[in-house]
Amino acid sequence: MTRSATRERLFAAAIELIAESGLAATTVDQIAARAGVAKGTVYYNFGSKAELFSALLEFGVERLAATLRDAVAGRPPLEALEAAVAAELAFIGEHEPFARLLIAETWRSGGDWQRAARLIRERAVEVLAGALRDAVAAGVLRRDLDVATAASAVFGMVLTVALDWRALQPERPVDDVRATLMDLLRGRLVP
Amino acid sequence: MTRSATRERLFAAAIELIAESGLAATTVDQIAARAGVAKGTVYYNFGSKAELFSALLEFGVERLAATLRDAVAGRPPLEALEAAVAAELAFIGEHEPFARLLIAETWRSGGDWQRAARLIRERAVEVLAGALRDAVAAGVLRRDLDVATAASAVFGMVLTVALDWRALQPERPVDDVRATLMDLLRGRLVP
DNA sequence: GGCTTTGTACTGACCGGTCAGTACAAATCT
DNA sequence: AGATTTGTACTGACCGGTCAGTACAAAGCC
Structure with a gap:
């Protein structure tokens, strides 16, 4: 998959989850799972949760x-x-x-x-x-x-x-x- | 100390701490310390952090x-x-x-x-x-x-x-x- | 054409720290 | 004397972040 496509899937997943439960209560694992991606991929594309x-x-x-x-x-x-x-x-x-x-x-x-x-x-x-x-x-x-x-x-x-x-x-x-x-x-x- | 007096002190402490660091970053230990109260007292008066x-x-x-x-x-x-x-x-x-x-x-x-x-x-x-x-x-x-x-x-x-x-x-x-x-x-x- | 190399994207088990919540015996109210 | 508080020690789940390794396509090489 292309980098930008992955990024957008992560964005979409993160937006949904954060809207539901807030940033602090949303875990990186949840975001990765919702995006259908491994946790490491989040850190490959963004350096940290805050950066994402x-x-x-x-x-x-x-x-x-x-x-x-x-x-x-x-x-x-x-x-x-x-x-x-x-x-x-x-x-x-x-x-x-x-x-x-x-x-x-x-x-x-x-x-x-x-x-x-x-x-x-x-x-x-x-x-x-x-x-x-x-x-x-x-x-x-x-x-x-x-x-x-x-x-x-x-x-x-x-x-x-x-x-x-x-x-x-x-x-x-x-x-x-x-x-x-x-x-x-x-x-x-x-x- | 009476139960309600303790509750009020915990309340005041929690409000102060939220002012300083925000809700998610405030720990129960901090609240208890600021209120000059043991941690157990928090759980005696409120069942959980969420309840507080x-x-x-x-x-x-x-x-x-x-x-x-x-x-x-x-x-x-x-x-x-x-x-x-x-x-x-x-x-x-x-x-x-x-x-x-x-x-x-x-x-x-x-x-x-x-x-x-x-x-x-x-x-x-x-x-x-x-x-x-x-x-x-x-x-x-x-x-x-x-x-x-x-x-x-x-x-x-x-x-x-x-x-x-x-x-x-x-x-x-x-x-x-x-x-x-x-x-x-x-x-x-x-x- | 077959072969190695290189770069990019991704994986998922794992680690170390944090923190809500528990346990409980002793002290202190009222 | 019963309700409340204290102090300390502990547990265990959770979570952000790491890292060695996989997949694979394109590029260079013979």
Whole structure:
């Protein structure tokens, strides 16, 4: 088997297992078994459990960030923001275990990878921040908006809502959920 | 020493240690030492490490929910919502490690423990949902607002923003962060 | 064509350390 | 006097990480 194919199988296995039980509770033996691979192969492809995890995080977040960038590209400011939110929602719908892993593990305290994990997550948030900045520059959002905090808020809001949606009412159409999020974003709360 | 006094000391010790090193990295021996208690005492008072942590989670969420209920009590609808958000933010500022524990444990996908953790979290979200319902009833929010989704969104938004705040710019005043959150909530994004 | 060599990917038994949990007799509350 | 705590010693399962060895295809060699 090719190296990259093996790596991807390990990624997929690790994402599932970590989403279920957490990083600390997931053993390297489990990951290897789920991927249909010997334990040594994990250490041949990645130097350590931590390295595997950080590569996995990197891989997943890069895909999320790319999805967001694609959604934003070439759209006018406010529409771009909404497209990004819709894209984040869709991504989570398709990669639910990864989303669980992301929300659960980026806020764990402890290890060295912790800081790195947070920086990786920033890449996704940064796309939202960019969209917000553009909107501010175009004058469609308040000039004194705290872009960093707002981006973090939008990201977290979408992530939480998406996971609640998947867990509690998965049969509900995406568009429904997206509409509620848009209303919140646009300040359509007030009658 | 009385049984409950010992329990409280163990509790305090466990919280401190989680603040320093995280949940997974904290050993029972450490907890006992920090509490100035023999290891056997931990197992006399709690049957296992898991039981100790589950009691901790229960204890913490109940305090968070109580804090939110206090903040909401006797306030007019919109002000109540704002007070709840401020209270959640302040609570997380003061109990950061607990907030991390909460966010990490409620989003797993398997097992009974996860379901229980989820139900516990609901208690806090429910307070926000109540405030939103009151506001809808009072006519200050849209009649057709999806209260459950909105409550989840607000809770997740505040949690994410609060942890980002603590991690990236802890010296920033709470009021600053709270103001941005309230602007988002009230739709004051647009100039 | 047959042969050796080389590089890459993978295997799985094994090791050493860690840590939850146990045991229990003696001390100390209340 | 019964409930609670102490102190210490111990067990054994588990787990991250290692390493000598296998498989095998492509490349060089005669």
